[in-house]
Amino acid sequence: MSDWVITADSLTKRYKMGTVVVNALNGVSLNIGAGEVVAIMGPSGSGKSTLMNIIGCLDRPSSGDYTLDGVLVSKLRDNEVAHIRNQKVGFVFQSFNLLPRASALENVELPMRYAGVTKNRTQRAKAALELVGLGERIKHRPNELSGGQQQRVAIARAMVNNPAIILADEPTGALDTRSGKEIMDLLLQTNAQCGTTLILVTHDPGVAARAQRTIRLRDGLLEEAQA
Amino acid sequence: MKLTHLIKEALKSLTANKLRSALTILGIVIGVAAVIAMVSLGRGVQDSINKQFSSMGSAQIMVFSNYAPGITDPKPLTLGDAEALKDIMLAPDVKDVAADLQGNGKVIFGSKAATVSVYGTTGNYAELNNYDFMEGGYFNEEQVSGQSAVAVLGPTLAKTLFDRKTGIVGETIRIEGQPYRVVGVLKERGASGVSFTSTDNAVLIPISVASQRIAVRQTRGQVDTMTVVVRSSSRVNQATDQVKEILRARHRTPIGIDDFMVFVAKDLLDSLNSLTTMVTLFLGAIAAISLLVGGIGIMNIMLVSVTERTREIGLRKALGARRRDILVQFLAEASLLSMVGGAIGIALGWGIGIAIMVISKNSGSAITPIVGLDAILMATLTSSAIGIFFGFYPANRAASLTPVEALRSE
Numbered sequence: 001m002s003d004w005v006i007t008a009d010s011l012t013k014r015y016k017m018g019t020v021v022v023n024a025l026n027g028v029s030l031n032i033g034a035g036e037v038v039a040i041m042g043p044s045g046s047g048k049s050t051l052m053n054i055i056g057c058l059d060r061p062s063s064g065d066y067t068l069d070g071v072l073v074s075k076l077r078d079n080e081v082a083h084i085r086n087q088k089v090g091f092v093f094q095s096f097n098l099l100p101r102a103s104a105l106e107n108v109e110l111p112m113r114y115a116g117v118t119k120n121r122t123q124r125a126k127a128a129l130e131l132v133g134l135g136e137r138i139k140h141r142p143n144e145l146s147g148g149q150q151q152r153v154a155i156a157r158a159m160v161n162n163p164a165i166i167l168a169d170e171p172t173g174a175l176d177t178r179s180g181k182e183i184m185d186l187l188l189q190t191n192a193q194c195g196t197t198l199i200l201v202t203h204d205p206g207v208a209a210r211a212q213r214t215i216r217l218r219d220g221l222l223e224e225a226q227a
Numbered sequence: 228m229k230l231t232h233l234i235k236e237a238l239k240s241l242t243a244n245k246l247r248s249a250l251t252i253l254g255i256v257i258g259v260a261a262v263i264a265m266v267s268l269g270r271g272v273q274d275s276i277n278k279q280f281s282s283m284g285s286a287q288i289m290v291f292s293n294y295a296p297g298i299t300d301p302k303p304l305t306l307g308d309a310e311a312l313k314d315i316m317l318a319p320d321v322k323d324v325a326a327d328l329q330g331n332g333k334v335i336f337g338s339k340a341a342t343v344s345v346y347g348t349t350g351n352y353a354e355l356n357n358y359d360f361m362e363g364g365y366f367n368e369e370q371v372s373g374q375s376a377v378a379v380l381g382p383t384l385a386k387t388l389f390d391r392k393t394g395i396v397g398e399t400i401r402i403e404g405q406p407y408r409v410v411g412v413l414k415e416r417g418a419s420g421v422s423f424t425s426t427d428n429a430v431l432i433p434i435s436v437a438s439q440r441i442a443v444r445q446t447r448g449q450v451d452t453m454t455v456v457v458r459s460s461s462r463v464n465q466a467t468d469q470v471k472e473i474l475r476a477r478h479r480t481p482i483g484i485d486d487f488m489v490f491v492a493k494d495l496l497d498s499l500n501s502l503t504t505m506v507t508l509f510l511g512a513i514a515a516i517s518l519l520v521g522g523i524g525i526m527n528i529m530l531v532s533v534t535e536r537t538r539e540i541g542l543r544k545a546l547g548a549r550r551r552d553i554l555v556q557f558l559a560e561a562s563l564l565s566m567v568g569g570a571i572g573i574a575l576g577w578g579i580g581i582a583i584m585v586i587s588k589n590s591g592s593a594i595t596p597i598v599g600l601d602a603i604l605m606a607t608l609t610s611s612a613i614g615i616f617f618g619f620y621p622a623n624r625a626a627s628l629t630p631v632e633a634l635r636s637e
Contacts, residue, residue, distance in 0.1 A: 058545060058630040079549045085630075086547020097542045097634075101239050113232070114547040157546070 004067075005164050005197045006032040006055060011064035013050050013220075024050040025061070026220035034164075035195045037188065039208035042217035049169075051217065052201045056167045057085045069164040086115050090158025090196070092187070094170035096150040098142040104129060104153045105138040111161050128156040132186060148179030155186060165197040166190070172207055184210055237559040240532075251528045252568040255613070258518030259572025259606045264579040265514045267596035269507025271580070273500060275594050280496045286460040287355075288467055289490040290453040290474070301486035302478045306434070306448040309349070311473055312455060318473060320466035322458045325352045326434060326450035330442035334430055335401040336388040343384055344429040345402060347437020353379070355456050358426070361385075363396035363411030371433040378407040382415045383428035402430060405440060463493045515609075521568065522613035529561050529621035540625050541633025553626040561618020562611055569610030573603055 013025040024047045032038050042048040053059035054066055057073050060081075066074045069088050073081060091097075098107045108125040117124075129138050132152040142150050151171065158166050168187060172180030184207060191198040200211055208214045216223035241248040294301050309326045312318055328347040333340060346352075353365035366377045378400060380388070389395050398409050413426055438444065442451070457466040467489055474487050533540070540553055580596030587594040 053631050056545070058634065079551075082544065082547055082549045085545060089545075091545050093542075093634075097538070097545075099539065099542070101243055110543070111546045114543075114549070114552060118229075161547075 003034045004031045005034040005036075005069055006030070006199075007065075007067040008054075009065045011051070011054060011061040011066060013047070013054065013059070014062045024220055025054075027064070028217070028220070028222055029064075030215060030222065032165075032197060032199065034197055035191070036213070037191055037198045037200070037211045039200045039202055039211035039214040040217065041202060041205075041208050041214055042223070045219075046217040047220040048201060048217050050220075052167060052169060052199075055165070055199060056089050056091060057081050082114075086111055087161055088164040090161070090163040090166040092151070092154050092158050092166060092168040092171045094173040096142070096147070096154050096174070098150055098153055098157075100142055103139050103141055104134060104145065104156075107142070107153055108157045108160050111157060115161060124160060125156075128160045129153070131159070131190075132156045146179070147175050148182055151175065151179070151183050152186065155183070155190065159190060159194070159196070162194070163196065165199055167199050167201070169201045170203065171200065172204065173202075180207075233555065233559045234563065236556065237563045240536075241560060241563060244532075247528060248564060251524050251564050252571065254521030254524035255518070255565050255568025255610055256521075256572040256575060258514065258521040259569050259610055260575035260579060261514035261517050262511055262609075263573055263576025263598060263602055263606055264583075264596070265510040266507060266602050267576065267580045267598045268583060268594065269503055269510060270599065270602075271584070271594045271596040273503040273507070274597055276499050276503065277496070280492060286457040286463060287492045288455040288457065288463065288470060289492070290455060290470065291488045291490065292451070293486055293488045298480075298484050298486050303444065303446050303449045304451075304453055304474075304487060305446060306349075306450060308474060308477055309450065309453050311477055312453070312470055314473070318466065318469040320458050320462040320469060322456045323351055323355060324456070325349045325355045325454045326452065327352060327454070328434055328437045328442040328444070328449075328451050330437065332403045332430070332441050334384065334388065336398065339388045339390075341384060341387050341428075343381075344425075345437060345441045346426070346429055346431045347434040347442060348431055349434055352431070352454070355454050359414040361412045361414050362393060363409070365431075366410055366433055371435050374435045374439075375433060376405065376407045376436060377410045377433065378402065379411040379413060379431040380409060381413050381427045381429045381431075384430060385412045387428075400430075402432070403441060407432060460493065463491055467491055518609065518613065522565070522617040525561055525564050525614060526617035526621060528564075529557060529618050530624070532560070533557065533621045533625040536625075537628060537633050537636040540628055541630050541636070544628070544630035544633060550626045553628075554622045557622030557625050558615060558618050561622065562614035565610045565614025565618075566607070569607050572610070573598075573606055576606075 008028060008030050011025050011028045012023070015022045015024060028051060040048055040051060050059070054061050057068065061074055064074070065072060068084065071084060073084055076084065099110070105122065105125050108128050109121055112121045112124065126135070126138060129135055132155050134149060134152050134156065137145060137149065142153070145153065166187070171187065172183055175183060187198055188210060190196060200207055202208055290304060292301070292303050306326055309324045312321055312324045326349050330345045331342060332345040333342045350366060350368035350371045358365065361382065365379055366375065370377055380395065385395055388400065389398070395412050396409055399406050400409060401407070415427055434450065438449070455466065455470055457463050471485070471489060475485065478486055480486055543553060577598050580598060584593065584595055
């Protein structure tokens with residue numbers, strides 16, 4: 001047992017699109033170390049999203065084993081996988097995906113609610129918002145915040161349960177260059193401070209350039225792995 | 228997830244679409260209100276029937292002559308029969324017996340005149356029928372046996388003749404030309420009572436006087452109707468048998484071809500009660516259909532809501548929501564819709580009941596709708612059950628979405 005936080009062994013994923021079977025992943029094996037910053041790149045249809053979904057425990061591989069933080073996720077039941085997502089994965093989406101009717105604070109509290117945390121829940125959420133520089137705007141709703149600020153709330157929400165990995169899917173895709181840079185700074189800063197593994201799924205070579213290594217996918221296979 | 232938070236979240240998402248939620252609730256409101264109004268109204272009608280019977284006395288048996296063809300040598304009912312029914316040995320369940328004769332006559336006071344029913348009765352008639360008096364009282368047995376020319380007026384007749392409410396006792400009126408002293412005026416009973424005699428527009432005189440002047444009959448001491456009061460309403464059947472037996476013996480009729488008829492008020496009351504119960508159930512069932520339609524409305528709107536919020540469901544699942552969390556979230560919304568609708572519906576149904584009461588009172592025959600605790604409980608339980616039942620399918624659909632598909636939807 002090493003300090004790999006992610007171990008993927010010959011992952012495959014097949015979909016049925018109507019009558020056609022699509023092979024999205026054709027045997028992907030990779031390891032990601034704890035605290036690493038990794039970018040996953042690849043053109044549309046390369047299997048990038050599928051791999052991200054499996055890494056984020058949103059989907060299961062058709063075959064192959066996937067281990068996240070010591071847990072063999074591919075063998076778990078649905079509710080157990082939900083628990084893993086809650087505890088070990090923080091998601092940052094391109095379109096922020098905040099609950100529109102809830103305040104920033106309530107949005108950040110949500111993962112803790114699903115975890116059943118009642119003690120210091122509000123304080124922890126407030127602390128997370130302060131960490132991303134939004135301590136003043138905890139009562140604001142998403143539509144009262146700028147794109148960059150919404151993404152900060154999303155990062156606070158991803159961080160709040162102290163996950164093993166943060167999975168950021170095009171985190172700067174919906175932002176202007178300046179906010180995008182700020183968000184990247186923030187993500188790298190949390191990685192540096194908390195040691196949380198950061199996985200960036202992106203088209204943007206500028207984003208990928210800030211990762212320690214880049215994993216490229218093409219046609220459901222790893223193209224190259226740069227150490 | 229705590230209950231208060233659950234309700235708060237459900238409220239938040241329901242108030243985000245106020246008009247839609249209000250219209251959905253309206254379906255339940257109408258259903259519940261209809262059920263409550265129908266059931267309470269049915270109960271009210273039943274109650275008012277029971278009240279009218281109890282004023283007439285449900286422990287009463289009426290006896291009439293029966294001159295049906297095929298009965299040889301029918302004998303009329305007589306005062307002698309009435310006396311015989313009071314025999315404590317042969318009829319232990321009979322408390323008292325009154326008798327009366329019915330006729331018509333022209334009643335005159337001063338320049339005012341009216342042609343009304345004239346009842347000749349025994350002295351205990353008022354007590355047996357629970358009459359109340361505006362003024363004075365009823366004539367007694369001595370006045371009956373002494374053939375006193377005294378009269379008791381119904382309230383409508385009194386108004387026609389005197390145009391005043393008091394000071395009528397002691398006046399002298401003429402019935403078919405002969406003078407009678409007024410000894411009492413009855414209180415109004417209303418025409419809607421289930422009774423064979425309406426005494427509001429009538430005059431009552433001693434039966435001994437009536438048999439000679441107003442309602443002259445062939446047989447001496449003949450009467451038209453006998454009113455038998457039973458000691459206890461639970462002994463009505465036994466008393467009926469005793470009455471029949473005595474009359475058969477006196478009239479020497481074989482069993483099966485009685486020359487008299489016995490009418491038991493309680494039988495009518497029972498059949499009326501079962502009728503109103505049936506009508507109430509029927510109306511309630513029709514109203515329940517609208518409740519069902521309301522429930523389908525909830526299901527429909529929840530399905531729309533699930534479709535609209537697929538992405539939100541996906542996000543919640545990504546953040547660690549279990550199947551159960553999503554299920555409970557959507558069920559909470561559906562139940563909240565139906566429970567709010569139920570509460571408003573109960574209030575509205577009650578209001579409809581009160582409105583009907585006011586209208587019925589103004590039109591003369593008051594029906595007081597009875598909203599029982601059981602009806603409220605039923606409505607609450609039913610509407611919550613509807614919320615959960617019709618909310619389950621959409622909620623289950625939401626909970627069963629896979630996070631990937633849910634997140635992918637736009």
